[in-house]
Amino acid sequence: MFDIFNEIRDAYQRIHAQIRKTPLDYSIGLSRLLGCQVYLKCENLQYTGAFKARGAINKLLSLTDQQREQGVVAASSGNHGAAVAFGLKKLNIRGIIFVPENAASTKVDNIRNYDVPLEFYGTDTMHTELYARDYANQHHMIYISPYNDPQVIGGQGTIGLEISQQLDRVDAVFVPIGGGGLISGIAGHLKTASPQTNIIGCLPANSPVMAESIKSGHIINMETKPTLSDATAGGISPNAITFEICQKLVDDYVLVTEDEIKQAIITLIKNQHLLIEGAAGVALASLIKHAESWRDKNVVVVLSGANISLETLKNCIIPDPGY
Amino acid sequence: MFDIFNEIRDAYQRIHAQIRKTPLDYSIGLSRLLGCQVYLKCENLQYTGAFKARGAINKLLSLTDQQREQGVVAASSGNHGAAVAFGLKKLNIRGIIFVPENAASTKVDNIRNYDVPLEFYGTDTMHTELYARDYANQHHMIYISPYNDPQVIGGQGTIGLEISQQLDRVDAVFVPIGGGGLISGIAGHLKTASPQTNIIGCLPANSPVMAESIKSGHIINMETKPTLSDATAGGISPNAITFEICQKLVDDYVLVTEDEIKQAIITLIKNQHLLIEGAAGVALASLIKHAESWRDKNVVVVLSGANISLETLKNCIIPDPGY
Numbered sequence: 001m002f003d004i005f006n007e008i009r010d011a012y013q014r015i016h017a018q019i020r021k022t023p024l025d026y027s028i029g030l031s032r033l034l035g036c037q038v039y040l041k042c043e044n045l046q047y048t049g050a051f052k053a054r055g056a057i058n059k060l061l062s063l064t065d066q067q068r069e070q071g072v073v074a075a076s077s078g079n080h081g082a083a084v085a086f087g088l089k090k091l092n093i094r095g096i097i098f099v100p101e102n103a104a105s106t107k108v109d110n111i112r113n114y115d116v117p118l119e120f121y122g123t124d125t126m127h128t129e130l131y132a133r134d135y136a137n138q139h140h141m142i143y144i145s146p147y148n149d150p151q152v153i154g155g156q157g158t159i160g161l162e163i164s165q166q167l168d169r170v171d172a173v174f175v176p177i178g179g180g181g182l183i184s185g186i187a188g189h190l191k192t193a194s195p196q197t198n199i200i201g202c203l204p205a206n207s208p209v210m211a212e213s214i215k216s217g218h219i220i221n222m223e224t225k226p227t228l229s230d231a232t233a234g235g236i237s238p239n240a241i242t243f244e245i246c247q248k249l250v251d252d253y254v255l256v257t258e259d260e261i262k263q264a265i266i267t268l269i270k271n272q273h274l275l276i277e278g279a280a281g282v283a284l285a286s287l288i289k290h291a292e293s294w295r296d297k298n299v300v301v302v303l304s305g306a307n308i309s310l311e312t313l314k315n316c317i318i319p320d321p322g323y
Numbered sequence: 324m325f326d327i328f329n330e331i332r333d334a335y336q337r338i339h340a341q342i343r344k345t346p347l348d349y350s351i352g353l354s355r356l357l358g359c360q361v362y363l364k365c366e367n368l369q370y371t372g373a374f375k376a377r378g379a380i381n382k383l384l385s386l387t388d389q390q391r392e393q394g395v396v397a398a399s400s401g402n403h404g405a406a407v408a409f410g411l412k413k414l415n416i417r418g419i420i421f422v423p424e425n426a427a428s429t430k431v432d433n434i435r436n437y438d439v440p441l442e443f444y445g446t447d448t449m450h451t452e453l454y455a456r457d458y459a460n461q462h463h464m465i466y467i468s469p470y471n472d473p474q475v476i477g478g479q480g481t482i483g484l485e486i487s488q489q490l491d492r493v494d495a496v497f498v499p500i501g502g503g504g505l506i507s508g509i510a511g512h513l514k515t516a517s518p519q520t521n522i523i524g525c526l527p528a529n530s531p532v533m534a535e536s537i538k539s540g541h542i543i544n545m546e547t548k549p550t551l552s553d554a555t556a557g558g559i560s561p562n563a564i565t566f567e568i569c570q571k572l573v574d575d576y577v578l579v580t581e582d583e584i585k586q587a588i589i590t591l592i593k594n595q596h597l598l599i600e601g602a603a604g605v606a607l608a609s610l611i612k613h614a615e616s617w618r619d620k621n622v623v624v625v626l627s628g629a630n631i632s633l634e635t636l637k638n639c640i641i642p643d644p645g646y
Contacts, residue, residue, distance in 0.1 A: 023343070023368075028436040045346075045368065049596050106593070113351040266633065270429070273372050273598045273629035306596035310589065314640055317633065 001244055004188030007154035011058040012161050018057045018090060019158075020046055024166035024300065029271035034291040037298045039167055041159060043305060044276050048110075050231070050305030051156060051182060052083035052146070058155030059144050060087045071095050071141045075132035076111075077103035077125060079231055079305055080146035085114035095141075098132040100125055106309045125234060147181030148240045157185025163300055164193045171297035172198040174254075174287045176279040176304050177210045178232030180242030186302065187249035201246065201253045202286035204229040204261065204278075209236050210246060211253040219243050228261045228278035228312065231305060254286035261285050262316045265308070269317070277308040324567055327511030330477035334381040335484050341380045341413060342481075343369055347489035347623065352594035357614040360621045364486055366628060367599050371433075373554070373628030374479055374505060375406035375469070381478030382467050383410045394418050394464045398455035400426035400448065402554055402628055403469035408437035418464075421455040423448055429632045448557060470504030471563045480508025486623055487516045494620035495521040497577075497610045499602040499627050500533045501555030503565030509625065510572035524569065524576045525609035527552040527584065527601075532559050533569060534576040542566050551584045551601035551635065554628060577609035584608050585639045588631070592640070600631040 022042045030038040043051035060072065072095035074084040081097045088095045096117045099108055103120075111118055122128040136143035145152060159182070163170060173190065175183040187199040203211050207224035219236050227233050236243065256264075261278055264285035268274055276284070280303040287294070287301050308316075345365045353361040366374035383395065395418035397407040404420045411418045419440045422431055426443075434441055445451040459466035468475060482505070486493060496513065498506040510522040526534050530547035542559050550556050559566070579587075584601055587608035591597050599607070603626040610617070610624050631639075 020346070029432075032436075044596070109352075113355075269598065269636065270633050273367070273600075273631060275592065275596045275598050277596075308596060310593050310640065313592065317637055318641060 001248070002150045002241075004153065004157060004184070004245070005192045007150055008157035008161055008185060008189045011151070011154035012158045014061040015054060015057045015155060015158060019054050021162055022046055024163060027272060030267070033267075033271070034288065036291060036294040036296060038287070039298065039300045040272065041163055041300055041302045042274070043159065044274060044280060044303045045306070048079065048082045048086045049307045050079035050083065050277070051159060052079040053086055054158050055152035055155035055181060055185075056080070056083035056087040056144065057090070059149060059151040060091050060093055062151045063142060067142050068093055072144055073098070073132050073136040073141045074144045075125070075129040076146060078107050079307060081107075081111045082114070084144055085111050085116040088116050089114040098128050098135070100128045104309060107307070110307065145237070147179030147242055148237050150241070153181050153185045153188065153242070153245075155185070156182045157189045159302065160186035160189030160193070164189065167298060167300065169298050170194055170197045170300055172200055172294055173300045173302065174200045174202050174283045175302045176229065176232050176282045177201040177203050177246070178234065178279070179236055179240060180210050180246050182302070182304060183250060184242045184245040188245065191249045198251045199249060200286060201250045202283045203253065203255050204232065204282055205255040205257050207233045208255050209234070210243070211255060213243060214247060214250070214253065228258055228316070229282045231277060231279035232282065254290055256282055256285040256289060260289060264288060265316045274303070275306050275308055275313070276303050277305045278312070280304045324571070325473045325564075327476065327480060327507070327568065328515045330473055331480035331484055331508060331512045334474070334477035335481045337384040338377060338380045338478060338481060342377050344485055345369055347486060350595060353590070356590075356594070357611065359614060359617040359619060361610070362490055362621065362623045363595065364482060364623055364625045365597070366482065367597060367603060367626045368629070371402065371405045371409045372630045373402035373406065373600070374482060375402040376409055377481055378475035378478035378504060378508075379403070379406035379410040379467065380413070382472060382474040383414050383416055385474045386465060390465050391416055395467055396421070396455050396459040396464045397467045398448070398452040399469060401430050402630060404430075404434045405437070407467055408434050408439040411439050412437040421451050421458070423451045427632060430630070433630065468560070470502030470565055471560050473564070476504050476508045476511065476565065476568070478508070479505045480512045482625065483509035483512030483516070487512065490621060490623065492621050493517055493520045493623055495523055495617055496623045496625065497523045497525050497606045498625045499552065499555050499605045500524040500526050500569070501557065501602070502559055502563060503533050503569050505625070505627060506573060507565045507568040511568065514572045521574045522572060523609060524573045525606045526576065526578050527555065527605055528578040528580050530556045531578050532557070533566070534578060536566060537569060537573070537576065551581055551639070552605045554600060554602035555605065577613055579605055579608040579612060583612060587611060588639045597626070598629050598631055598636070599626050600628045601635070603627045
């Protein structure tokens with residue numbers, strides 16, 4: 001395991017002028033509702049609308065001059081793609097983003113905003129990713145993984161560092177898990193800076209790949225179902241460094257249903273008037289489900305992103321006519 | 324006219340540690356859509372979910388020790404009530420908030436969050452306000468107007484001061500107008516610090532009291548219709564100091580329909596994944612309506628608040644079945 005704690009410290013030096021130090025907001029409404037002291041780490045207000053900007057910027061700022069010259073490749077239909085594009089534009093680095101042909105047009109527009117070359121390939125993320133890796137190899141460019149990379153994890157970990165600065169005692173942090181980059185970074189800081197803090201991994205029951213992998217003792221391949229938490233959906237690379245980090249540093253896992261995610265999104269609209277995407281809803285839903293265990297404690301929910309489409313929002317707030 | 328510019332400078336010293344310096348976010352999506360450089364002043368992210376926290380805190384911090392002892396009275400069913408309650412709790416001052424009996428329960432809950440005494444009186448804001456003023460007189464307490472008060476205006480004006488710090492050249496600022504406290508403050512700073520900046524007052528066509536009053540040369544009483552912009556709806560006190568300030572400092576007025584407000588709220592969800600209340604929608608709708616006039620210019624839209632109810636949000640994003 002690489003030295004995550006120091007990578008995060010270095011990452012913070014590199015990126016703090018480029019990213020937003022997001023608020024850690026105490027929520028009176030949620031605290032009353034849930035019987036614990038609820039703090040929201042608002043990465044939904046991060047540039048690009050999600051925490052991924054931190055990891056991408058840290059990776060890009062860690063490149064050697066020669067690597068910068070070579071240029072950068074990423075594959076993503078979502079927040080990682082926008083984050084890398086945002087970084088490329090900001091730092092004036094050459095690169096290309098590959099996107100699955102069937103990616104949602106709102107997400108594609110979000111990447112296009114940054115004026116970075118974008119190409120469509122394949123109809124599922126795995127194919128697009130393999131193609132992008134191959135393209136990077138053939139063109140001697142640098143491929144940036146969305147989570148399987150020490151500097152990407154280090155960038156995400158600056159969220160943990162900020163939480164330490166913003167709140168003295170943190171009893172638990174609820175973090176959504178997909179590939180595990182976000183929770184690896186946050187745990188990588190907090191388990192050193194504040195070992196008593198419980199790190200809770202939050203997953204949609206429809207795509208609980210990391211939780212099932214940890215249970216099995218190795219990264220597994222499994223069928224997953226569609227989920228509102230598109231940002232955490234899908235498989236994990238067989239060589240992912242996040243697996244070992246989660247094994248060592250994550251204290252517990254919570255799985256939530258699609259209906260619980262919906263209810264969490266609605267609860268946040270009603271109490272905070274903030275929009276969050278499904279993955280952030282997973283983290284809040286997990287706290288809501290286990291609030292009893294944290295009575296009167298200081299708990300942080302990482303609102304990982306805001307990028308929910310209008311259609312998905314409609315589906316969340318309009319009762320299903322079949323109910 | 325009191326010395327607004329200096330009141331705002333003093334207000335900033337008083338309140339900057341108590342309120343949030345909100346982001347002035349460049350919106351790539353809106354800029355492309357509208358053909359001008361669009362910056363969003365995010366008072367929707369202010370404590371209490373609206374700019375009113377600034378004026379209330381400035382007023383409370385301006386009280387003499389004796390006045391603090393006397394305690395404070397406010398009347399409001401909305402953002403002003405929550406702002407005063409927030410300030411009372413934060414500064415540990417005694418006070419009471421009067422609320423109309425028919426106020427929406429979500430708004431009442433928002434005030435109750437701050438553990439300040441709350442009493443119901445009357446069934447329209449005007450009655451509640453008269454009763455509250457009378458109560459303050461009888462009990463030798465300090466009544467805090469939502470807009471007709473130099474310190475309240477000074478507090479709101481710190482938004483203008485922050486905009487000056489955050490953006491070098493501001494060609495126009497779009498600001499919602501109800502009683503006129505917000506625009507008086509913002510114009511009170513900017514018309515001195517940056518006289519070339521155009522100050523555009525934005526009103527719902529269903530309740531355009533200040534715009535009609537300016538046209539008439541005096542504050543008028545008029546019938547108003549219900550509007551999504553509940554925070555700017557209703558009449559203006561006959562002695563409002565904001566009238567003269569608007570007369571002198573506001574360059575233009577824009578009126579928008581209810582459908583234009585809805586569309587603005589949807590546009591912001593799609594482009595920025597932010598929730599705004601109707602009054603903020605009025606400001607964005609006004610820019611959308613007049614974007615042609617500001618081609619390639621730097622324009623700021625003041626997103627005055629986020630406090631939209633789930634019901635109102637549903638009504639905005641679900642197409643009317645009659646369409």
